Amino acid sequence: MAEKFFWADAIAEKIIKERGKKKEYVCASGITPSGTIHIGNFREIITTDLVVKALENKGKKVKFIYSWDDYDRFRKVPKNVSEKYEKYIGMPLSEIPSPFGKGSYASYFEKELENQLKKVGINPYYIYQNERNKKCQYASLIKIALDNREKIMKILNKYRKEPLNKNWQPISIYCEKCKKDFTKILQINNYEIEYECGCGFKDKFDFRKKGIISVKWRIDWPMRWKYEKVDFEPGGIDHSVYGGSYTTSKEIIKEIYKAEAPIYVFYDWVKIKGGKEFSSSTGNVTTIQDVLDIYEPEIARYLFVGTKPKTGFQISFDNDVIKIYEDYDKLEEKYYSKKADSREKRIYELCQIKLNKKKPNKESFRHLISLVQIGKLENLNKKSKERALKVKNWLKKYAGEDMKFKVQNKITSKLTAKEKLALIELKERLRKKKYSEEDLFNEFYKICEKVDIKNTEFFDAAYRVLINKKKGPRLAALILNIGQNKIIKLLEKIK
Template identity: 30%
Template sequence: MPIVAQSTETTDWVSRYADEVVAEWERRAQESKSATDVLTVASGLSPSGPIHLGNLREVMTPHLVADELRRRGHTVRHVLSWDDYDRFRKVPHGVAGVDDSWAEHVGKPLTSVPAPKGSPHPNWAEHFKAAMAAALAELGVTYEGISQTAQYTSGVYRAQVLHAVRNRAEIDAVLGQYRTRKPAKAPRQQKPVDDAELAAAEGSGAAGEEDSSGGSVGYFPYKPYCGRCEKDLTTVTAYDDDSTELTYACTACGFTETVRLAEFDRGKLVWKVDWPMRWAYERVVFEPSGVDHTSPGSSFQVGGEIVSAIFGGRQPIGPMYAFVGISGMAKMSSSKGGVPTPADALKIMEPQLLRWLYARRRPNQAFKIAFDQEIQRLYDEWDRLAAKVAQSAAGAGEGDAKAVLPADAAAYARAVGTAAGELPRTPRPLPYRTLASVADITAGHADQALRILGDFDPRQPLTSLDEVRPRFDRAEAWINTQVPAEQRTVVRDEPDAQLLASLDDADREALRLLLDGLDAHWSLDGLTALVYGVPKQLAGLAADAKPTAELKAAQRTFFALLYRLLVGRDTGPRLPTLLLAVGADRVRKLLGA
């Protein structure tokens, strides 16, 4: 059954935008006899390189709004324009199978650039589209993908191209208003996500492109790709409006050609005309925009005037979306290699968690995606929310301190499923930090991992790792790919005889109390109570004694001793998990029993 978000009662941002989209759609229906029953939202991505987690906001924002509208019973079309007919601007660094020789393809359409060496895909664009499409499928994002290469080269936009060229003087006048203005500051955003901010709004990468290909003919909103070298380093030198005869010259290879634009499909409208043309063609009601496209005088603002004045359409409503940060990594863009992509994130976290990160924050709020230790805290927060939602569903009242807030419940519902139903989930979602510790300690030995996790809860023993998958696999991938080797846990093979010999009577008594209680406390909860309880016993305190500064200090000292004896350093995985992983017999050996 679909997960139903409380759209009429929540104040979450998705519901508010859905309300605005319906209102705008109804206004358009009243004003136009050609209105349709299908409500269109849109995204645009350029496969110019790895499509990173900032670009994902371009898709997730309209996806979440579209899904809310579907929950309400509307027929929604989510158009995802693959801007694969954009020019290849520069060679991204750090992409496997790519070297400096790709620089010879700068200026060509992305679909005319060879794929990286070893790729099974026919060209550059398809190579990077494939990884994103697979990630979107795993995230439960449904959309209608439109290749702009196919649209332009098949002549779908031919009428729109000819219309724009006929009205080039009017387009030039609109653009001229901004060329003569003093550049305005971009809209102020909230404070970026420290030094790990990510410019999420690269869009097609065309925001800064030239808005004309005209030479002696003056302003010209269409740019041909060269018939010899395929590059867009061309200048239109002559055009006849009656015959649509167009002559261009290529500055890259010197080739000159005369064609009839009414029959020519090897080129595209410049970005500031192309985007509003598509708004009108697809009847887009909602589309978010990145920072580079929404600052004053940029393509979104100019496009709003061009779409109405030239194409008889309307600018979509939609927010400007903010930065997405990556914990511990520098500011990124998709023109550089080594940036985390949605596929990278889905290797270490479940789709529900990644969806939640985008659903719980308004588009204009920056947030971070953790690839470091912070992922454990995020998972803890997610699991607490899941428990509160379950408790609320079981009948917790609004006055209950643990009752989930409506907006939080809505974000949770949008994360775990769509209007079509729930996403596949882990049957027994044990704590991520516990699974990561087990994966760290067992180093790929599935039988050992099952033994340890089987002792996690003796009342409901685990019988197969499938019960904790895919979360366990994600935690294992995080350990293997994101945790530095020096931070990995290696249990000692032999006791530290020198350290054991140096212990004072208090330390020896602490170890004795721990060892004596192992069998009776052999579960995660039991061992937790035991390791925290030993310092209490030594201090003559009751097991339920409230912690004091002195007690906390004693516990930290005891924990450090255990870590040194078990793994040879002062810190490590949570001690109860570590003890379960090491096993009672080996613990006794290493602690000098």
């Protein structure tokens, strides 16, 4: 369905209209770094990025914040992390050692994603919630939540089957001794909290001075909207259902923090086709890096830019990759020949990390599939060489068998008398002149006519001899890519 406007521009307009004139607009996104961040979460990040860019294109100043919820508790050991990490359950993610090398558990997964985002041209302002919490930056807002505990419970209970326990609190405490949150609040007196831990430790502290509080998600979210004055934030479908965390956060920010909830859009899931299974519980997740191994950064963006957030889609790792490269190249061609309509123009521009003045000169992915396998890359320009690397990765990990071949240097296939005659005729003609692809293609039919062999039989024999397969890339192109001389040498071996 053709849309007149690009979706991110429509959201930007809505933000300006509903939030009013502001010196600076704040767009937010974030996640708990509980393990490797999968490509599905990238949809949230790029949705925000595109809205940020749309606002900027309208001349607005925008702050893009990405919140690492790394003071959240460690809930579950992912499959790609040692089982020994069981002992850290209940501790803040920022206080656990990294499973792979130096630093903390949280920072390991944070840096992993931050590095990947750089490659696709996304550079938000990162907020590490463990730092803010440890510095007690939310103390006054936490106080408001504690003072309004009953009101908050009433809001949350509206959407719950089982009401919250009467002793429920909007926060939990990390024990100062064992660092875990298996604690019980005994008493709250103004800013002073008395707690007792399962480890036996018992203490009193002032939460303006000691940052050992973790605010529960449904209160934490609206609290930070208030703190950051967030104007826009997308959310996954799980947060977006009626009675989900967006519903309650919207009520809490209004009733408790006396502010308006940001403009919100929900994004649907991304599925993976022909790649790894998509599951965070197995630790075997598809990451942005997996996508970047086979897609150029602009095309990785293109996968997301062209689809509205609320529409689900799939990222292909199988032979569809060729088609996606072709679609993108077509869009690029249209853009530089000024044939793109306004929406296509917008999509192309938002895919770019740095917009080139001239159309980038690159070989097609399909052509490179042959060149890579023939090993003929020396004459390629820099951009095509970069694309060839993606092709190599793709051939190695995901390409269908029909796309793979190996140029032969011996005749291994049995040939009929007619097939031999036709291929020898081909050899003779290749000796006589240098062909263009079109001329060579026409020559095949002349050969078939002369030898009186069916076209299909001729092609079949040629593929068998050249690459030991029944099918392959366009034959004329294949021969020219391999080089006429090499083909002559191979065909000389026909006895």
